[in-house]
Amino acid sequence: MTKTGRHSPLHSMFGNLAFLLRKSYQLDKSIVFATIAHIPVIVLLPLLAAYLSKSVVELVTDASDAGTLTVYVLSISAGLLAMHWLNMYIGAKIQFRAFYNRFLYIGLSIDKVMNTDYDNIESNSGQHKMDKANKAMEGDDTGTQQFFAQLVKCCSNGIGLLTYSAMLNFLSPWVVLLLFGSTAINYAVNRAHNHWVQRNKDNWVPLERKLSYISKKAGDFEAAKDMRIYGMSGWFRQVSKRLLGERLGWSRKSERRGFIVDVLNVTMTVVRDGAAYGFLLYQVTHNGISAAEFVFFFALITQYSGWLLGIIDSFNALHKTSLAIGDMRDYLDMPDRSNRGAGAALPDASPEIRFENVWYRHDSSDDATIKDINFTIRPGEKIAIVGMNGAGKTTLVKLLCGLYRPTEGAVIAGGRNIASYNRDDYYKLLSVVFQDIYLMPFSIAKNIALCEAHLIDRERLEHVLKLSGLHEKVQSLPEKEETQLLKSVRDNAIDLSGGEKQKLALARALYKGGSIIVLDEPTAALDPIAENEMYLKYNELTASATSIFISHRLSSTRFCDRILFLENGRIVEEGSHAELMALGGKYAGMFELQSHYYKEAVGV
Known part of the structure; x- marks a missing residue:
């Protein structure tokens, strides 16, 4: 573990899930209710389809008339269609609310970085925590957005597994034990891989931060002069190539381990399904189960394999998400040692x-x-x-x-x-x-007063512009103090010289009047x-x-x-x-x- 990789102990998975559910309920209750409602819909859909197949075979076997068969099939199909519509509606709602939810957490992160103690974000360890936390919030496939979809999958797979286990137990408890045993092996392998990724994340996050810095500076117009005059582009490319090589090295290690995990998962799936289907065929040929029962149990075993694979994938995905949430919590929970509560009364004048x-x-x-x-x-x-x-x-x-x-x-x-x-x-x-x-892409007036235009004391602004020596420059501009700054952001803006920036900073300090x-x-x-x-x-x-x-x-x-x-x-x-x-x-x-x-x- 590198020195920059020191971090607090991992939060527990269930602690992370409880944190996210509790925090999300505070921020956006609708996504929690939608998540709860989605789980039974997902479980009932395949069960209703299996029951439809069994019932049709029974009706055909019993030589039911066409009218009865048609009414029965249409009734259950209508129920299936309604369930599918409900499934899509709730799924879309969760997806949208999860997107919104992620930006709520981004807001929490921004509040943290703007308000936490200065040394929390100045230190290398604080920067490291912030980088890892941002990974949990930076895209649609990251922890805070994917959590609810993964939670739905994990819970629905778990409930479906228990429900189907109870049904398959009537066929044979050995089938259930076989399927559970193979699942346990898959889970252990995937969990070990997730822990390896988390343990080694501290090795590549600093590399990504350095690569991001090089990428940013390569396109930074303020660095462009030095880049050209001093011929730095070749050196930048060498540094970038070296860092990229190190990062790709870790990616290769992760991909190799992931490939081995996938091979083991596929092998266990083939063995598990083959044994289960073989047992079902044996029951047909030797124990005389009916065609309708064969169709029903065949559908259950097929879906059971889906529940098993699903619970492995979803639980491991949820576990991976939990690790990312742990990174976010490490960042959000960085303690502030300065007094943020009630404090002593400030002195009325300049203090000793x-x-x-x-x-x-x-x-x-x-x-x-x-x-x-x-x-x-x-x-x-x-x-x-x-x-x-x-x-x-x-x-x-x-x-x-x-x-x-x-x-x-x-x-x-x-x-x-x-x-x-x-x-x-x-x-x-x-x-x-x-x-x-540091200047912001606002007007000169806003950069000095640091507030909205209607709150600016114009007389005070004029006074500090004169005192700072910036007044003559401002008056020479077509829009005077309303001139926008930073050409890199606004087309109609200007850039100040180094000396003019310092005069503006002086004007800002004088305007505040501390x-x-x-x-x-x-x-x-x-x-x-x-x-x-x-x-x-x-x-x-x-x-x-x-x-x-x-x-x-x-x-x-x-x-x-x-x-x-x-x-x-x-x-x-x-x-x-x-x-x-x-x-x-x-x-x-x-x-x-x-x-x-x-x-x-x-x-x-």
């Missing part, structure tokens, strides 16, 4: 923030990223956290935002551990611009002069807010009250710009190296 002996280590890492951090940010203070790439700056931001929980120590805001606040309430305090900026404002490398795509102008505007707006600037470029630091210099997850220097320059340490050295980019702009 304290890091007390904070350590943080990723689950997949042996080394801590943040090591014994202690500092305090006073209300309304502006702090710069600087350092080289990899120093731990972004991890520090995620701890402050509550996206990560400290491995040791605590983050305190407003005199309380941030874990004591309701998670979503705490997020209201925060206006954050992260390094990675009392704690965090900028994580917010101006990396701007030139030094534009960056300095941006911070001058930003400094005016955030006069009453607690502000944290994260950067490895130091043009923002002169506007801050205090600077923390991070190295290898620790604070190695702390003070104002003037104090750190006088200290002549790591900050001063880094500032001097960068100063030729912005010395003239900031008046140094």
